[in-house]
Amino acid sequence: MRPSSPAISDAELAAAIAEGAGEILLGVRHRDLLDGRLIGDVGDAMAQAWISTVLSRHRRHDAVLSEEAEDVGDRATAERVWIIDPLDGTSEFSMGTSDWAVHVALTVDGHPEVAAVSLPAKGEVFRSDHVPPADGPLTGRLAVSRYGHSYHSAAVADRLGMDAVRIGSAGAKAMAVVRGDADAYVHSGGQYEWDNCAPVGVALAAGLHCSRLDGRPIVYNNPQPYMPDFIICRPEIADAVLDAVATPW
Incomplete structure (x- = not known):
């Protein structure tokens, strides 16, 4: 199945979504105007709305599985499926810590073809097409x-x-x-x-x-x-x- 918008590669799109959703979530935390369960609910909803719109615009023929969206249709039979967590670690996000993430992956026949993980509060984006090898000394x-x-x-x-x-x-x-x-x-x-x-x-x-x-x-x-x-x-x-x-x- 061909991508809907080939102007941006799958890897670039995954990284852009992970980074962009992270920026939205940082905005939700702006000046601590929201807190507790409310900030988690708003963060989940806003990140999901933006991600689903971007995927509809750029990969409208691909299936999507997301924590914050209803799992409908014949997603499990599709070849290309985006698997998304708009806000991994909602409790950490709500508590104001930095240990939360945005997950974006494209699976092809059940295996992650491209993937990106953003840690917005740490200013880090890890992407499968650019990640260095994990070959340093063991830490124990x-x-x-x-x-x-x-x-x-x-x-x-x-x-x-x-x-x-x-x-x-x-x-x-x-x-x-x-x-x-x-x-x-x-x-x-x-x-x-x-x-x-x-x-x-x-x-x-x-x-x-x-x-x-x-x-x-x-x-x-x-x-x-x-x-x-x-x-x-x-x-x-x-x-x-x-x-x-x-x-x-």
Whole structure:
């Protein structure tokens, strides 16, 4: 299926959407005129409205799966599907922290073809076509939820002797591994495809290992877009991480 507006490439469009939605969300936080649940609701709605309009203008023939839009039609049978999270980490956004993100990915036959993750409060945009390889020295750190370890992340930390670093949104945790601030992000508490598709797309482009906890490849655009678990980690520790989650104790 041909793009509706070939003047801008898929990769450029993904990055532009991630950056633009981030600017809108920063505007929503302007001078703390809104706060609490209200600012999260407004941020979700405004980012979603802008993203859906941009995709309708530039890729009107592509299907879309977004956290903030109704999942309708035959999206799961489409070849090209944009998987979007307009605001990943709504609670962090509402609390005024910097650990929230915008996720934009285009999947082709279930695999992230291009992806961009924006961390607007940090002024960072990670894009799969420009991301440098994650090949610096290992840090011995494991990105975990701001609430602490899950069962499987605790097993990895114990087996590999890693220190936990608490980070807010899924995108912020994944980009900590891409950036080289952590060596792994292990999730087993359940997410949806929009929570991790763009982060996984960027991580794969950076040469990181990405899989389900049992080592299977991650496949997107499923009829039920629930994603129970996944691993993003440096390839040199992938076997050890997979062994730790397979036999945690």
